[in-house]
Amino acid sequence: MFERRDHEDDAMVIFQPHGRRGSFKKGTSILDAAKELGVDISSVCGGRGLCGKCKVKIVKGSDYLSPADPSELKFLTKEEIEAGYRLACCAKIFAPCEVLVLVPERSRVGKQRLQTEGFEVPVMRFNPAVRKYFIEMSPPTLENATFDDEMVIKALAQHYNLLDVDFHYEVLRFLPKVLRDSNWKITVTVWKNTIIDVEPGDTTNRCFGFACDIGSTKLAGFLMDLNTGKVLSVAARMNPQISYGEDILTRLTYVLLNGWKGLEDLQKAVVNGINEMIEECCEKAGVKPEEIYETVFVGNTAMMMYFLKIWPEFVAKSPFQPPRMGGVNLPAREAGIKCHPRANLYFLDTIGGWVGADNVANMIVTKLFDSEKLGMCIDVGTNTEIGIGCKATGVWYSSCASGPAFEGMMIKYGMRAADGAIEKIAIDPETLEPSYRVIGDTKPVGICGSGIVDIMAELFKSGIIDWSGRFNKELAERTRRIRLGPDGWEYVIAWKEETASGEHDIVFTQKDVREIQKAKAAIHAVASILCKLHNVTEKDINVLYVVGAFGNYIDPESARTIGMYPEVPIDRIKFVGNSAGTGARMALISVDEREYITKAIKEGRIRHFEIAAYPKFNDEYVSSMYLPHKDLKRFPETIELIIRLGTHPEIKRALELKA
Template identity: 35%
Template sequence: MGKCVNHPDRETPYLCMKHQTYLCEECLECKDPKIYCKHRSACPIWFMSKRKENWDAEDKNAATAAADCTVTFQPDGQTVSVPAGSTLLEAAQAADVHVNASCNGKGSCGKCKLVVASGAVESPPTPLLTDAEKKKGYVLACQSRITGDVSVQIPEEALQKKLKIAGMGQAVTEQLSGMVTEIDPMLKQVPLTLAPPTLEDSVSDLDRLNRGLKKEGCDVNRMNVGIKVMRQLAEAVRQDNWNITASVIRRKCANEILEVRPGNGAQPSLGLAIDIGTTTIVVYLVDMTDGRVLAATAGHNRQADCGDDVINRIVCAEKNGVKKLSRMALATINSLIGEALDSAGAKADAVRNVVVSGNTTMAHLLLQIEPRYIRRDPYIPTVSEFPILKAGEIGLKANPMGAVFIMPGPASYVGGDIVSGVLYTGFHREDLTTLFIDIGTNGEIVIGNREWMMTAACSAGPAFEGGGIRWGMRAEEGAIEKITIDPHSLEPTLSTVGDAPARGICGSGMIDLIAELMRTGIVDRSGRFVDMAGKRRVRQQGDEPAYVLAFADETPMEEDIVFTASDLKNLIYSKGAVYAGFTTLLGEAGMNFSMVDRIIITGGFGQYLNIERAVAIGLLPDIDRAKFNYMGNSSIAGAYMALLSGQYRQEAREICNTMTYVDFSSNPRYMDEFTSACFLPHTDLNAFPSVATPN
């Protein structure tokens, strides 16, 4: 016993052997925790000090757990527990509830609206909510921090509805019929009847298997076999009197026996073609025996909660981890695969071949490959051509040993979805000079023919997908898709998806609207609203002019749907980026529009595009309308072709290697062209004669 060095009136048994000083229970803390001490292993002060740290940590964890709050999302009643101080957006992501966060939670897009039904959250002031919305309890999910149990309502305008997507169901098989004449999957089921061993023929079971495969045309000189197959081989070959089925995956450099099972009867063989779009994911379930599409499903990519475009996705991956973004995409994909399998009455184990098509960022995120250098100079992806992978390695809802082919992509911003589109459209096999455009969040463009191809990407942004537009939305039920405006009364006639009450406006509706605003003189060529005093459809919305598409009593949200000057500006920038991409790429090739024989438009948005209206606003060139062709979702169609054919898989690699990529980020011509295209339709009216002198 001794006196505490800090409290001489207290006796204590705790002695610091290093400093030969006593410490009472209140003072139990090692003075030199980072310095080596030979007495530490037996030091009670060190032991009690570390134990106190553990108790403090346990108390802190207990306090955190006690502070967890329950968040309920209506109308489905989904609940989740999150720590106090979390944002409603973080809670939505934890509950797997879709909340559109176009700006990746920066509080700048105003899309992640929720209505607080009960409980309380802390929300900073924001100009992105109207006074009427604030009175109804609207908050921005990304800016609202949870302080206790809370129940929130997803507002009517933000509820996910059924997507309007062409080519679903039986029509898909009819559309793609005849595209592949000889089915040649990556993973083949090879039925074999082997000769039983005898004293005269005493080769090993594996040699006997290789001999049987060689007779069936397999290249056994490049055949690998794993320990798993060796272990199962002896029993498998003898269980059904030497009748077996070998699962063989064929890769570019080597083949591999993945499984040997008893019996050589036919079993269901299914495949998946998957298009991972930035906005939408589409899945086809395919019968690998005859190429029929058994089921087709589509849904929103849940990664959209982290931003509308690939740059925001990469930033989110840097902040929250690539694994999180991968899980979000897989959640959507596997849910769609489940729907397709259920509708066809099939099992995931029967899916042994998969082809995935998507842009470079989507492919990297799906495979949990670091994407950050895609957005950093000199903009290099980690992988451009992928080896054949296994479904189990990725986490796809399929047979774990199923072969997965990822469509190759030539550059960071021109990916496998464009290679897939070129494969499907087939212009790389023809003499006609073709301009190919996939209109989406990224506007990817290809120009060329069978002798050459050049490609580039222009950042069109998410405006035509609904991002950054006050009432913008995707082509779901209730989306305004067609508009005409009476030139005298300025009253609109609207057509909505599914003939449902208007909830917002989609990309095709926006193009119609801009063209009509120009035609009726509501906006001028510079994109400014003209003074329309006395017209009830044109008014001030806050501090800017706006056109009222639908009044509150006509909408399920009981709010006016308006199109503001800011919305118009965003769309002009987007259409300007696409048109500048056309002219810049043609210029780099030493060409102009008169030298183009055909323009192919693809992508979900392109299906509902009115060519005349798109030309009128300067999105598309003013050339012979007969040159325009719409070819649907070319990405999923090309994935389907590659799924069924080894020849098309090789052709996809050749397309990728043939393309010459042009980088617009450092191209001065592009910025000049973009500036000129930020008028309606363009600063040079000579390029748009039909708009300058309409019939």
């Protein structure tokens, strides 16, 4: 998982959630390591231990750091020290080790780019599970005495035609006092058919819900007004579970090694991040967390199990069975969510395997299973999910472990989409000189996912790498940007004088090329196999929905060029952003949407196909390793462009031989 240390006496320091890592000598402070790697940690005093702003959490390797000094004892609380927090400027390496450092949101100078927006579509019917009702009653008399709960239930039936309701036990405990203290004028909060609260006076205008997309890398939360269906505020975070593993399988390994405690650690980490978002959203909107009466969550199958503390071992073993298909309702407080004490938590359905509630939410938005025309939906991430279908055929869904390369992991200068990340690259095919754009308009630190897809496409189009992904070393005679480095042949994107650290050139290596080839091949192989199952070709796809934050920033032309996406015409590609978040919001404000999607899954209109069961998956995967594909005729527009550029005579010869 980690890179080797340059020398046996060096320590490997990994910063999360940035995903940056490097080898450092004894005596180096965590802050100095961060500076060299371009990791943004606030340090108002310049690293002299005077401001206390550079708080970081040492997740691994604390025993190999210098003891806490007086400055840290001054700025860190007892609880923070016990939780593993240090001041980055004071904590120094004193022995060879691996140190995993989590940089909390409050200690960062610049924020990572986290998309929360998604394509908005209207719900079938505004129908939240929670509603508030104001009722006025006459006090009981000796001549007309009845039970307190019966008086409320009859009033709801009389004024709102609300039938078959009953009280949550905990509400009964304080019902008599609230009725009399309020002079029999109360607001009743009802979740489906259960009364979960009574309050004095009229509070019907204070009814809120919270929807959340739990991504493997990112969290996005939305505070909703359940009277209007409007979004009141939004918050986003990196998923704190990253400190336990960069992808879902690494986190699974952590659970298997640590048992139920490991699962508890993952659950607490994500709940803490969610509660931070709830507090932020509430503060922005002037809402109290206890005014949130329902929460809706989505995420892939692994995220569901980590969040709900369901033992996750067997979904990773053949035949890859999830524990449950239907949605899950439970008291939100059982999961530790900061909201009303009797609020409901709803986690959407699972489609199958690793295809979970986030893609159920995508289907709520796109309604692919109800479309008259064939469509495909791709959600690119460390685990990529792909669905294809229409009303006539139903939708087949599958997934692949595309790995963390698109998040910048396993790439020498890869990083996540934060300030300092190169996000856009072009290479002049004549001079082989690059031009690039950096997030935050600063000096570059590394390269993020969208830039990684771009550099792959540009290296290929300019002829720097060939059809198989191998560097064309003969071009080293034309430019010093192509050179032999410690990891083989590489291309220099930015000279060290241009970078934020000033220490290293930012390069893209032969090893980096291979990592992206493996990731994009897995994605295209699944898309291709799903087309075969439907007896269609990629040309038959009428609309390609690209969902998720990462997909929104990828240049579709670059993705097509390397064979990551099917060669669908650009005008057929539709970016829907964080549609998982949108689908969660729609499910929060409409019970109809929940019931409709559950019915579609149960009826088999949305089905899962286990890609490991396809007998020729390896053949398709190997063919998809080529740029854009071994079968060049499957990408006619890309190949036409390559031939026009004249940068790949070997491709032209291959086509002539076939002809």
